[in-house]
Amino acid sequence: MVARLIPAPAEPADKWEVQLRKGCLELAILSALWSERLYGLEIMRRLASGSGLNVPEGTVYPLLSRLKAEGLLSSEWVEADAGHPRKYYRLTPAGRRRVVEMARFWKSFSASLDDLLAPVRKEER
């Protein structure tokens, strides 16, 4: 009975990693679209090469649809050189503001965390 009252142990590392990636995925997608419009597969390739986020298509497409519904992205169909139309996404003004806010927070948060982690890294060496 007493044991049940003891707080649960900390989350396993893999669960923590999922939480972290969850928080970053939206920022990663919006950032990938900062300088140019991209279509779905291009966004996934950009995420994989730029941040190591190997996101399945079944996750990205509905997420892009949600970001569009929230007014952060807009889309347009473009007849591509590939011979078939592609749906390109670009940031809306609201999306650009959101990325700036997220990036600002990310920068200050990671800097604070770096300070905290400094002794840990020192110990590791």
Place this chain on the structure above:
Amino acid sequence: MPTLVSPQTLIDRYLAELRRHLRALSEEQVTDIVEEIRSYFRDTAGADGAMTEAGVHTALSRLGPASALAASYVTDKLLARAQRSRMPWTILRGIFGWATLSLKGFLVFMVCLVGYTFGASFFIAALAKPFNPKVGLWFVGPDSYSLALGMTDAAHQGHELLGWKLVPIGLALGGGTILLTTYFGLWCIRRFRQTRQMRQLGEVAQ
């Protein structure tokens, strides 16, 4: 293991199934989603534009089952709309989409349906009472021992329990139940969307 089905047939079947499961959305939205996935299949083809069976299977596994992919679009759209509007009808409609996916969704839908029906019955009865005094909470007995809210043909056999108190009690009880059901529905929707996103994003870590 090679199959007798051509890659193009596999794609067509997948897209047809996706379209079928997206039927809760407007035709414009369905076409937009299906064409985007079709475009994705074409992008994964080789330089000559031809798709191999192995390539199609890889693409299909990364998309997941058509029903699950459609559910991600439909449920999220309906539930997001419900969260934004906070109106009982859109909440019920959103939860109905969830109910088609799981037993938990079905139970939440049933609780909300009962809550809204109960709340609306009392609320409407309270509003109607001043215009029609026959409206009330009737104890219909002694044979049936049942309660009837509203106008009942059997009213002459029983007696009214609340009288004019139905107006304040009905408004408070009805309005309160509708409000509580709305909060409960929105809380469940929020929890479900968070869990669903976590589950989908769990695949990101693998």
